Amino acid sequence: MGEFTGRIRIDRPAAEVFAFLSDPTAMPRYLETVQRVEQQGPGRIAMEGESHGHAYRDEGWIQVEAEARRMRWGSDSLKDYGGEMVVTEAEGGAEVSIRLSIVPEPKVAERMERESGAVDHAMRIAMERTLGAIKAACEGGGDPAPDGSRGGDNLPDSRPFGSSATLNPDI
Template identity: 85%
Template sequence: MGEFTGRIRIDRPAAEVFAFLSDPTAMPRYLQTVNRVEQRGPGRIAMEGEAHGHAYHDEGWIKLEPEARRMRWGSDRMKDYGGEMEVQEADGGAEVSIRLSITPDPAVAKQMEQESGAVDHAMRLAMERTLGAIKAACEGVDAAPDAPRSADDLPDSRPFGSSATLNPDI
């Protein structure tokens, strides 16, 4: 099982960043492979998306720890997959840390090696993309303006949308 970590500084208050990240339906805004997330009851979610050219549907668990600004998750289908995201105060803004544990399916690992040279390198790139997309969504800007992206890939113009705050003007 591979362990991957990353962190990024965000120029928004930590409470607002956690409010955004702790809403599972916001995941498609920062997880490139996720198209849709649906809550299936307390602590349960279902996700649909496409990864490495294959559509997927997965269900799993999610645990929010608002007092620690921490979120943990795992998959029902992939028993060796799980992660944790934590948001901390940092110099007038926030720092988001992610820890991911995963062993890719052998066919996916082979494709990752072909595309990126090594599974670890592919996972580091994916982590960087995810952290950049979180920053872009929270700050309301494109994380990599020179990267080729379609209009559908850009973050919403409002950094948190209506799900993270009751103030629609944010």
């Protein structure tokens, strides 16, 4: 199983950052392929989106530990997938740390190697984009658009922020 980690500093109070990130319906604002998330009961979510021209729907679990400012998640259909996000206090703001465990399906791994040279490199790019999108969403202000889309409050494109993320150099 591949383990990928990253972190980024956010110029907002840690409590605000965690409140935003621990709301599953906000995920479309910072996860590039996610278009819609709905809660299906305590600790259960369903996600819909599109990735590389293919629509998907997945269900999974989510565990929010508000006191520790930690969130864990996993997928019902992808047994080798799970993650953890922790928000901590940082001078003048917050730091978001993400750990992702995933083994891409063979077709996906093949595409990642073709497009990025290696699965690890593709995952690093994806982690940088996600962290940058989190930073943009948290620092951009405003609430998500009523339809859950990213474009509701003119947030900047997350891709330029990729270089500001501090990633584990071992990946």
